[in-house]
Amino acid sequence: MKSTANTLPYETENLQKQLLDSQSTIVQLQEKIRWYEEQFRLLKQKRFGASSEKNPDQMQLFNEAESILDSLKPEEQGEQEETVSDTRKKPGRKALSPDIPREVVRYELPEAEQVCACGHALHEAGEDKSEQLEIIPATLKVIEHVQVKYACRACETGMTSAPKPAQPIPRSFASASLLAYIIVAKFMDSLPLYRQETIFKRLSIDLSRATLSNWMLKSAELLEPFYDRLHFYLIQQKRVQADETTLNVIQDDRETKSKSYMWLYQSGGHDNQRPVVLYDYQATRAGTHAANFLQGFSGHLQVDGYAGYHALASEHCILVGCMAHARRKFDEALKVLPKASRQNKHGLTQTALRKFARLYAIEKQIKALSTEQRYVIRQEKSKPLMLELKQWCEANVTKTAKEAAIGKAIRYTLNQWDYLVRYLEDGNLQIDNNAAERRIKPFVIGRKNWLFNQTPRGAKASALLYSLVQTAVANNLEPFAYIKYLLTELPKLGRHYEPEALDQFLPWVMTEKIPPLK
Known part of the structure; x- marks a missing residue:
């Protein structure tokens, strides 16, 4: 019969192994719970929250980013007169377009009433004008095409009709x-x-x-x-x-x-x-x-991160990434945070969004410049910011879980990096693919109806x-x-x-x- 002293080390070792397994299981379950909580908050935001991707601190971020351009030379800035102002327009009704046909209805007093109480005649002292928009419903009319036929009484060989213009759908x-x-x-x-x-x-x-x-x-x-x-x-x-x-x-x-x-x-x-x-x-x-x-096609093709487009990549077709898609991942990561964490301006997600805001602020400032000017400013100002963003992502990628929203955002940005930086190569390229998304939106809206x-x-x-x-x-x-x-x-x-x-x-x-x- 084995002694109790001999079995204790084996039991202790088994208990320690079970404890480690349990702790590992707990960590995995905690990560899974956090993932489900993130998905719940994201779905809740998509269902009930605002669809805008604007950050609550966006104005502050853009003001901070615009200071980057203060050092530009006047010739680099171009003849821009646009200024950013926080003042809001005064509320009021917009004037009706002067291109709309107008019908003037004039209201005058009858001659019998154009007499003052003192007995003297009244004279015109001005006018009060107001406008009212009237609509005429769509009206239809029938165009009756009459083709006149001609014939010769002498030979009576046949008849000739005046031609009718070709129609989009015959008959x-x-x-x-x-x-x-x-x-x-x-x-x-x-x-x-x-x-x-x-x-x-x-x-x-x-x-x-x-x-x-x-x-x-x-x-x-x-x-x-x-x-x-x-x-x-x-x-x-x-x-x-x-x-x-x-x-x-x-x-x-x-x-x-x-x-x-x-x-x-x-x-x-x-x-x-x-x-x-x-x-x-x-x-x-x-x-x-x-x-x-x-x-x-031979040139730059700007797309999102869908891998299907990679089949087009060649020396003739150069793929360009979409910065808005990379930023959107971080915006979603912000929305899945608890409310208390969302207010932390020094969190990973908030820090990343500030870096994207600086890049977009530069694009806003150089939008009206020439292609050459945009290229120069991107090389001087945007390129260092892009390098800073990459270094930040590389430093934090190991600190985040792969399944976490912030982890997915960082890994997406790094995986797409070679495509994201390509907009710096050509001053005529856009920073993102948002213009294409805006063009496809009319189809998406129509699809909801039909x-x-x-x-x-x-x-x-x-x-x-x-x-x-x-x-x-x-x-x-x-x-x-x-x-x-x-x-x-x-x-x-x-x-x-x-x-x-x-x-x-x-x-x-x-x-x-x-x-x-x-």
């Missing part, structure tokens, strides 16, 4: 203006076709959703060569931004819950004079779709029509007038024509024919 009563109205209502104002059906019904016009949908498909077919021409000019540019978002397409020969994607490509330079915005529907998020769409596309053909037509509307907006053209002009003039070219024939309709050459966007 349809839809005019270019009606089609443009429907397109802009859906693809700019996010008004689904079933709501437009109801609106037309109130105007005593019976237009079913099926008819409206068919008109959109026919319009897209007519405008497709022009979309391809815009695609040609986008590929020629040296700076392009890209982004993507989901949509649901019902009849795409896949499971109903399968996600499809709407990709967006647009001009990405600061000083671009020929902006193009193109949407492209694809069934998946595979990076090969972007590679196919941008085939032949929820899904019925078929891939409809999704492709939507992509094309969204492209033309947003390209018009990017070129400061009134979308309705521009789309109406295209639908009126393109049918006149006939079925067969060279792509160069479409150059006369490019948005940047139409500024004299199409009114500006107000």
Whole structure:
């Protein structure tokens, strides 16, 4: 029989091992609880909090950052007259636009009342003016095309009719203006076709959703060569931004819950004079779709951290990262902190956000400068700040858990670093991809209203029509007038024509024919 003295060391060793295992389990459970708490606070903020990414101390951070530029020489600062002021505009109603037609209604006293109580006649001593906005609901009219027929009484060989201009949809009563109205209502104002059906019904016009949908498909077919021409000019540019978002397409020969994607490509330079915005529907998020769409492109492609774009990286296609996505990770890390920790200005998250604020403050100050001036100032001012940010991330990466929000933010920034710093190489590059996100937002808003596309053909037509509307907006053209002009003039070219024939309709050459966007 073993003695008690001999078994004690073994029992002690087992107990110590169990204690270490328990402590390790406790630490893992505590980290998991912290992760769940972070996710709860983040979801709560997204559900009930403000969507803005502005930091409560943003004004202070930007004021601190703007002091970096105080030492710049006058020639480096350019002829900027813009000043940052904390004074708020006085509240008040904005004046009605002078471009709106006006009808003057004058109110005068009857002659019998233009006599004072003292018996003397009254004379005009001034006027009081006030304005009231009146609206005239949309009105419809029918254009009846009458083609006069001619015949010869002598030979009676046949009849000749006066030609009618080519129409956007042959044998349809839809005019270019009606089609443009429907397109802009859906693809700019996010008004689904079933709501437009109801609106037309109130105007005593019976237009079913099926008819409206068919008109959109026919319009897209007519405008497709022009979309391809815009695609040609986008590929020629040296700076392009890209982004993507989901949509649901019902009849795409896949499971109903399968996600499809709407990709967006647009001009990405600061000083671009020929902006193009193109949407492209694809069934998946595979990076090969972007590679196919941008085939032949040579320059800088600015995107977020999605790995699918990495397939495009080459000596001809240089990927540029998005600083806003890196900053957004830290902004989320701030939102998941408990309220007491959020108020600590010296915390890791708050420190990182101040570093990003300094970079953005410089961009705000140099926005109006030339490409060369932006490049010089970025090299002198932004580059050291970027190096400081990287060193800070490297110093703190081991102090944070991988699954923690702040840990994810730091690791994302370091993983994307080679792409994030590339905006310093070219003064015409943007610091982030926010411009592309703003362009894809109209589609996201519209998706909330119409929820899904019925078929891939409809999704492709939507992509094309969204492209033309947003390209018009990017070129400061009134979308309705521009789309109406295209639908009126393109049918006149006939079925067969060279792509160069479409150059006369490019948005940047139409500024004299199409009114500006107000």
